[in-house]
Amino acid sequence: MQSWKVFITLFAALVADVDGVDEEKICFPHNFLFGVATAAYQIEGAWNVSGKGPSIWDSLTHDHPERIVDRKNPDVAADSYHLFKKDVQLLVKLGIQFYRFSIAWSRILPNGLANNVNEDGIRYYHELIDELNRNNIQPMVTMYHWDLPQYLQDFGGWTNPMIADYFVDYARVLFQNYGSKVGAWVTFNEPLSFCQEGYGGREAPETIEASGFADYLCAHNVLRAHGMVYRMYEREFKAKLMTSIGITLDFSWRAPSSLLADDIIAAETARQFSIGWFAHAIFSKPGDYPLVMRKRIDTISRIQGFSRSRLPHFTAEEIEMIRGSADFFGLNHYTTYLITKSKKKISSKPSYYADMGGLVSQKSSWPKTNSTWLKVVPWGIRLSLNWIKRAYNNPRIIITENGVSLERGLRDKGRTNYIRDYLKYVHAAITKDNCNVYGYTYWSLMDNYEWLRGFSECFGLYKVDFDSPNKTRTPRMSSEYYGRVSRTKCL
Ligand SMILES: *[C@@H]1O[C@H](CO)[C@@H](O)[C@H](O)[C@H]1NC(C)=O
Numbered sequence: 001m002q003s004w005k006v007f008i009t010l011f012a013a014l015v016a017d018v019d020g021v022d023e024e025k026i027c028f029p030h031n032f033l034f035g036v037a038t039a040a041y042q043i044e045g046a047w048n049v050s051g052k053g054p055s056i057w058d059s060l061t062h063d064h065p066e067r068i069v070d071r072k073n074p075d076v077a078a079d080s081y082h083l084f085k086k087d088v089q090l091l092v093k094l095g096i097q098f099y100r101f102s103i104a105w106s107r108i109l110p111n112g113l114a115n116n117v118n119e120d121g122i123r124y125y126h127e128l129i130d131e132l133n134r135n136n137i138q139p140m141v142t143m144y145h146w147d148l149p150q151y152l153q154d155f156g157g158w159t160n161p162m163i164a165d166y167f168v169d170y171a172r173v174l175f176q177n178y179g180s181k182v183g184a185w186v187t188f189n190e191p192l193s194f195c196q197e198g199y200g201g202r203e204a205p206e207t208i209e210a211s212g213f214a215d216y217l218c219a220h221n222v223l224r225a226h227g228m229v230y231r232m233y234e235r236e237f238k239a240k241l242m243t244s245i246g247i248t249l250d251f252s253w254r255a256p257s258s259l260l261a262d263d264i265i266a267a268e269t270a271r272q273f274s275i276g277w278f279a280h281a282i283f284s285k286p287g288d289y290p291l292v293m294r295k296r297i298d299t300i301s302r303i304q305g306f307s308r309s310r311l312p313h314f315t316a317e318e319i320e321m322i323r324g325s326a327d328f329f330g331l332n333h334y335t336t337y338l339i340t341k342s343k344k345k346i347s348s349k350p351s352y353y354a355d356m357g358g359l360v361s362q363k364s365s366w367p368k369t370n371s372t373w374l375k376v377v378p379w380g381i382r383l384s385l386n387w388i389k390r391a392y393n394n395p396r397i398i399i400t401e402n403g404v405s406l407e408r409g410l411r412d413k414g415r416t417n418y419i420r421d422y423l424k425y426v427h428a429a430i431t432k433d434n435c436n437v438y439g440y441t442y443w444s445l446m447d448n449y450e451w452l453r454g455f456s457e458c459f460g461l462y463k464v465d466f467d468s469p470n471k472t473r474t475p476r477m478s479s480e481y482y483g484r485v486s487r488t489k490c491l
């Protein structure tokens with residue numbers, strides 16, 4: 001752990017040294033890519049048209065509106081299913097180089113299974129991808145952004161080991177149909193979020209609420225599914241297609257709450273339990289789960305009287321299959337947390353947080369946004385990038401999400417500042433620290449359905465009037481700023 005103390009000293013320097021940099025001079029390399037992101041469930045609407053099957057979020061928002069902050073559902077949302085050509089024109093106006101969107105699994109395979117392919121779903125994404133390519137905007141396609149077909153959840157969702165095979169079948173349908181016109185694929189978006197909240201928590205639609213148990217099963221099967229898709233692609237498509245495959249992992253920076261050794265170690269353990277949980281198996285040299293997860297969960301499981309560890313084991317073949325199964329590292333980063341070593345005694349109830357052993361907080365002085373979890377801490381992105389560089393031998397990184405929720409109005413100076421301040425630190429990570437970052441994605445193109453927060457939180461460069469029949473999109477001030485950045489590559 002001694003080396004992590006050195007790392008902390010280094011990090012203090014990384015936090016400080018972009019202050020006072022003359023912004024006029026901050027330019028990214030000419031081939032650096034700027035894009036924006038959305039996700040199918042959050043914008044498409046058309047939840048039940050032309051053969052689409054229900055997803056777990058359709059079930060939740062219809063059966064339990066009380067769990068949604070504004071009690072609204074996105075049956076229509078921004079209606080991008082019908083208005084996608086308008087959306088592409090917004091992208092053209094922004095001058096961005098790529099568009100990251102997701103495909104709704106149950107629009108392509110209504111039950112999630114490949115014996116029934118929905119032709120209208122296939123058509124819809126063909127038209128969207130063709131429209132993007134016609135306008136010289138590269139599609140970057142996420143296969144799974146939380147909207148699991150309800151039918152698959154009914155027998156276990158991501159805790160069912162068979163789901164990895166079903167996901168491979170789905171991915172094969174996508175490669176067969178779109179492989180020749182999509183340059184970059186993301187298998188999963190934020191498995192940390194959907195495994196932990198969905199299978200460890202109570203609020204999200206999976207409602208399994210078995211923290212320290214079902215969340216580990218979920219992650220295990222997600223990692224297997226990711227590796228299996230990558231190997232299937234190598235065997236069946238690589239010779240014919242020119243595309244790349246990666247995964248998007250969310251990594252809020254975890255800083256120690258003090259310079260006590262206990263807190264420094266707890267913060268590093270928290271990083272291994274968050275980003276490391278998924279990235280270690282794919283991007284580290286040895287593969288498999290981080291050693292500290294293995295040790296802590298094995299030990300605590302034994303103390304709790306379990307006859308085997310709650311953290312499942314990969315076979316030697318699976319470790320090999322998953323190791324190195326990504327052409328790029330997709331990073332979602334929004335904010336920073338503080339970690340304090342927990343002094344709580346281990347109870348008999350399994351818990352991810354007890355396994356991790358750290359208490360999570362944020363500094364009250366960090367600037368607030370309209371999302372309770374999202375405080376503005378621009379330096380955290382530079383530390384995250386440096387940590388990934390050191391842990392995984394400087395992989396190719398694309399920032400697949402970064403953004404902020406603010407008030408509904410159009411004069412969003414705060415959003416422009418957020419983008420500029422975070423990009424300053426990304427620029428420093430590239431030019432001063434040699435982090436291998438080749439692109440940045442703002443979340444989101446437009447206001448959308450923010451999961452349990454409904455329409456109450458606005459992340460968009462474009463405002464959407466959800467009450468208007470046309471779901472009118474209006475540019476915010478920040479869209480002009482981001483458009484200029486993406487065209488000139490300079491802040
Ligand atoms: C689709 O859902 C809407 C509510 O969002 C409902 O009014 C409509 O009847 C449904 N259509 C079909 C074909 O089930």
Ligand SMILES: *[C@@H]1O[C@H](CO)[C@@H](O)[C@H](O)[C@H]1NC(C)=O
Pocket residue numbers: 369370406407414
């Ligand atoms: C959103 O943030 C603004 C300040 O940026 C604040 O005035 C407003 O009350 C916030 N709204 C909510 C719903 O949190």
Ligand SMILES: *[C@@H]1O[C@H](CO)[C@@H](O)[C@H](O)[C@H]1NC(C)=O
Pocket residue numbers: 469470
């Ligand atoms: C909605 O869009 C249609 C077609 O683009 C247009 O004719 C109509 O005026 C729009 N309505 C509103 C209220 O903006």
